[in-house]
Amino acid sequence: MQPVILSPSLQLWLNLSVTIGAETVVGHTTDGRRVLYPITGGSVQGVGGISGRVLPGGFDNYCQGSNGIGSMDARYALQLDDGAVLLVHNRGFLHFSTEGAALEAAGVWPIPAELYHCRCQPEIRTGAGRYQWVNHQLFVGTVHYPLAERVEIAIYRLA
Template identity: 45%
Template sequence: MTEPLDLMALAPNLQRVLTLRVAIGPGVMLGDSVDGWRCNYPIVGGDFDGVGVSGQVLAGGEDVFVLRADGVGQLDARYSLRTDQGELINLRNRGVLAMTEYGRQLERNGQWPIPETEYRCTCTPVFQVPKGRLDWLTRSSFIGLVQYPSAEQVVIRCYRFY
């Protein structure tokens, strides 16, 4: 007789490893497309800290946002980080923003950000790092929890699966 698998024992644990505070500029409206309403947000700076690493978010990246017809937002952000030791990291975050009906109504009425109780935004960070002490960032899977404390800032808390 085969022993049943303990699925809870196989469930991944999460470890918070990085918090990014990303400053964004005003959105550049690109209009409607077959995928939905498009808006690009320039990355203008910020900072980050985490397990054995901290530094600055470099200006020059972009968060490409598409609001689908079903009200779900898709984000695809690419930007670079510079650690306090001078290492350069490329980061790509792809994610989904789901709002409650009330949250969508607030957003349609021009309110942003909306209360955290009215949305859930998650992303999948993927890191490109120099060889050396940070290469552990390329050997793990991550999920990010995204919050919008203001129209000019995005906070991403990155968790590693292990």
């Protein structure tokens, strides 16, 4: 008898609108060009009426590799309206097309979404009883940059 292999599905769970402060350029390192982007706040909306805010104080330790692919490594916290706090460690990749890279280098925003590809894998932890299930779930997400000072992140639960 053949084992039944079920295909996973994606379920949208949260939408984040994250505000970003002025960059701090670290410079060229052995990994590539590093830049720190402070996370200054934002909002959270989710399924089942979840809402809240992105707490200020996090940051994205971004590295632009010599191959043109950027890697995100962001840590921040979400405080939901019911008082729960979710800790997020969000890693991912950003790849611009040639045209998108030229616009980004020139400081032109917004860059049309078809000129870049950005995906992430948020790891979420909490101690809040209602949300403890997130401690053992896999999440993936999409990242959109409508403005230089804001990113939109859609977080999907892998079910």
